[in-house]
Amino acid sequence: MSSCILNAPAKVNLHLEILGDRADGYHELAMVLQSINLADRITLQSSSIDRIQVRCDHPLVPNDTSNLAYRAAELMSQQFPQAFARYGGIDILIEKRIPVGAGLAGGSTNAAAVLVGVNLLWKLGLTKSELERLGATLGSDVPFCVEGGTVLATGRGEQLAPLPDLANVPVVLAKYQKLSVSTAWAYKTYRQQFNQTYTQDEASILARREQVHAGPIVGAIMRQDLVGIGQLLRNDLEKVVLPAYESVQSLRSTLATQAGVLGTMMSGSGPTVFALCETTTAAEAAAVATRRTINNPDLSVWVTTVRSEGIELAATQAIPKDI
Numbered sequence: 001m002s003s004c005i006l007n008a009p010a011k012v013n014l015h016l017e018i019l020g021d022r023a024d025g026y027h028e029l030a031m032v033l034q035s036i037n038l039a040d041r042i043t044l045q046s047s048s049i050d051r052i053q054v055r056c057d058h059p060l061v062p063n064d065t066s067n068l069a070y071r072a073a074e075l076m077s078q079q080f081p082q083a084f085a086r087y088g089g090i091d092i093l094i095e096k097r098i099p100v101g102a103g104l105a106g107g108s109t110n111a112a113a114v115l116v117g118v119n120l121l122w123k124l125g126l127t128k129s130e131l132e133r134l135g136a137t138l139g140s141d142v143p144f145c146v147e148g149g150t151v152l153a154t155g156r157g158e159q160l161a162p163l164p165d166l167a168n169v170p171v172v173l174a175k176y177q178k179l180s181v182s183t184a185w186a187y188k189t190y191r192q193q194f195n196q197t198y199t200q201d202e203a204s205i206l207a208r209r210e211q212v213h214a215g216p217i218v219g220a221i222m223r224q225d226l227v228g229i230g231q232l233l234r235n236d237l238e239k240v241v242l243p244a245y246e247s248v249q250s251l252r253s254t255l256a257t258q259a260g261v262l263g264t265m266m267s268g269s270g271p272t273v274f275a276l277c278e279t280t281t282a283a284e285a286a287a288v289a290t291r292r293t294i295n296n297p298d299l300s301v302w303v304t305t306v307r308s309e310g311i312e313l314a315a316t317q318a319i320p321k322d323i
């Protein structure tokens with residue numbers, strides 16, 4: 001195989017709870033992450049020169065070493081130098097469908113696709129959990145993006161416990177194209193404002209993690225209780241992002257009041273807001289009504305569904321045999 005094409009889906013957070021500080025400077029989290037059917041297309045091609053190259057059709061995505069997809073390929077070349085020498089370099093083409101700086105894990109899912117794709121191209125035979133362990137060194141959401149589906153994620157976000165799939169739930173997403181929020185800023189601001197609420201000792205963090213495992217949102221997912229899930233959506237980062245971005249607050253309120261919407265929340269550090277809906281018809285009507293009410297050409301609104309897989313191989317091409 002000399003090339004492969006992968007679909008790299010976005011995610012939303014059904015639950016994002018900040019438990020406390022970690023010694024490594026990150027936050028202890030308890031999250032429920034959900035893949036959705038909005039995906040970037042990643043083409044990986046073995047190249048004859050020992051070099052990693054990234055190209056992307058989106059002007060805001062860097063083509064250099066700061067791109068997480070580049071860093072994923074670099075990590076694989078460092079971990080598996082013999083395969084890198086044998087198969088040559090990697091050309092990475094990213095066709096962006098997921099909005100950038102949106103709280104939808106667009107960069108993380110691109111990196112996850114590169115890990116999965118290089119594993120195939122170089123015939124490394126790494127398991128999903130081995131790829132997830134590598135992914136954790138690149139970013140907190142990368143392991144989930146390899147895994148996909150509906151997952152309870154704790155620790156920094158890298159400790160994954162898969163939950164039952166939610167079948168075909170319609171989702172509306174809405175984002176102002178020109179607005180993006182820095183994840184580092186959102187967490188830093190949260191720490192400044194709410195660190196007095198942090199759970200301090202490790203035993204209490206473990207206890208709280210267990211409570212989330214056995215708690216209402218996981219229970220509602222186990223029962224496939226969509227009304228319950230809609231009511232239980234939670235994202236602690238809303239407490240800092242919504243007051244700072246009034247337009248996101250009012251977008252969220254507009255979406256939340258549409259008929260057939262079961263629950264509305266900001267995803268990750270935002271600024272994308274999403275709504276879980278009863279039916280596809282309700283989701284389409286909510287999307288149209290939100291667009292009409294806000295009436296701003298910078299607003300993008302999508303209708304999609306939840307998805308039960310992570311990175312998906314769309315096509316491969318074999319290396320032609322020497323004759």
Ligand code: C5P
Pocket residue numbers: 025026027028029138139140141155156157183184185187188
């Ligand atoms: O891991 P990742 O690079 O995606 O994280 C982006 C930023 O989000 C980090 O620099 C950190 O400020 C914040 N973060 C955090 N705790 C986490 C995950 C992310 O504080 N568990």
